[in-house]
Amino acid sequence: MYKLCFVICLFFYSVAAKHEQYEGHALYNVHIRFTDQIDVLKTVEAKYNLDIWSYAAQDRPEVVLVPRVLRETVEDELQEAGMEFEVQVENIKEKLDLEDTLLASAAASSKSNRSRSVVEGLSFDVIHTFEVVDQYLVDLANAYPDKVTLRSAGKSVEGRDIKYLRISTSNFEDRRKPIVFVQSLLHAREWVTLPATLYAIKKLVLDVTEQDLVRDVDWIIMPIANPDGYVFSHTNDRFWRKNRARGFMVDDICMGVDLNRNFDIFWGTISSNDACDKSFHGRGPFSEPESAAIRDVFAEYSNRIEVYLDIHSFGSMILFGFGNGALPPNALVMNLLGVRMATAIDAVKWPQHRNYVVGNIVHVLGHVSGCTSDYATTIGIPFAYTYELPAYNMIHGVMVGFLVDPAFVEQAGFETWEGIKVAARFAAESWSRRNRQ
Ligand SMILES: [Zn+2]
Structure with missing residues (x-):
């Protein structure tokens, strides 16, 4: 009894002591x-x-x-x-504590706490930690060797593997198939993006209800593009956005580079040179191992990647290049596909969320430089987009912005998948049309 009380008290103490910096x-x-x-x-x-x-x-x-x-x-x-x-x-700290409480009770009361087999996959009622997702990717590759291969794109600043899955019915060797590359958590605090890639994995490996998606397309799925930042957002600072690079200031007063400003595309022109800024672009293009790792994945498969989706939050947007306001040559088709993806998501979204907005990033969101999807566009990937997923009940709800209500986790995965599917089918068509000519 005393032991139980000790454990419970310790839990509440640790919850209470968290997030103090946001009081x-x-x-x-x-x-x-x-x-x-x-x-x-x-x-x-x-x-x-x-x-x-x-x-x-x-x-x-x-x-x-x-x-x-x-x-x-x-x-x-x-x-x-x-x-x-x-x-x-x-007082945002109250919301942070509320998020902890909601996620803890979801984990305690529900199926996520049950020991699940690999074939059941991860649950969609909580936001899973780095360790859980990392092990899940290994387990999947072991359980489905004919379809899933596990790769590391490289190591993070703190030495974690940046893992991704290749999902293919033809061992990634059939050059008649295009590749769709989907990535989440490049920005650590955008937790709601993780269910989007995990849901895609579920629908491509564990619960395949639409065979054409694996028959006609090969997939690269990278759920945690910024592992160190993501771990830090769980352990120390829920609103951490960057990686965990050091050495910019005395005593590392400010750390981390915004990986989505670190790519070699107009680098440093519309981002911050201040290591304390959340959009600090780093010492140079690809100075960070995480962004260099993604660049290398592009390079390895670039002649077959037809669609690249970098999933962020929040704002309900589908954005394409360029971050300086110029348009890519295929902007009209990019807009068309963007609208089709948005329409598919809007058809199943929660009614209290606003419709997705589609367009050039400058017109919809603002100027950016060094961003991942712009880089993908310049190296010739035809359809590269940044998604901004909805915030849970952004204006009127109990949660705001980057904070996640467990009630929205499965929906976030499910509705985003509707958009990803549209992109994949479009990719299969455009790829085969181009390669017939
Ligand atoms: Zn972001």
Whole structure:
């Protein structure tokens, strides 16, 4: 009895002690009415190194996390510039604790806690840890040697393997088939993206209901593109975004490179040179082993990769290049496929979520440089997109932004799969059409 109480008390103590660094941080919606206000907001955000969760656009506010000690100052500066804002969440730590509680009770009460066989796959009621997913990929490859091969793209800064699965009915040797490459968790805190790749694996290996998807297409699935960052987001800082590179500042006061600003495409032009910034681009293009590993996967299979989907969150968007506003030569077809994917997802999405928005990343989200899908486009991958999955009940719900309600985990996987399927069938068609000519 005492032992039980000790364990329970220890659990609550560790939950209570977590997320202390976010005590009193408030989440703001800042509205942009005039274009010159964009510059004011950017200046304030840069000056105080604020964490931007979502960029403003015509139809939505900028979402920014402001530490408690800066709230008054930031509010004053925004008011001075005549900007409207409101507080979406007064104390984000309460939401962080709530996420822990919801995920812990889902894990305790449900099937995820049961010992599951490999053929059952991972459950879709919690966000699985790095260790669980890493072992799952190994187990799958062992259980389905005819169809699944496990590869490592390379090692992370801290020495973890960046694993990916190759899923193929023809041992990846049939050159009449295109490859669809799907990746998640390049940004560590975007936990809701993991169910998307895990669901794809389930539907391609364990529960194949649409044979053409494996008959006509080979797959590369990389569930955890940024292993160190992902582990750190579980153990230390839930809102960690970058990798865990060191050596930029004395005593490593600020660490990590934004891997989605580290690719060799307009590198360093629209990203941060400040190691403390969440969008720090690193010392040079591909300075980070994680981005170099993805580059090498592109290089190994680039002549057969027809579609590349880099899954992020949040905002319900499907975005294509380029991050400087220029359009790729096939922009019209990219837009067409983007709309088809979005339509498929919208048809099954939760009604309280907004419809997906499709377009060039600058028009929909904002300028970026060094981003993965732009790099994929420049090396000739015809259909490279960045997905931004929905935030669970973004505006009115109990959860916000990057935080995940277990109730949405399976839905996130299921609805995104609808979009991925459209891309895969489109890839099979366009690939065979091009190779017939
Ligand atoms: Zn992201």
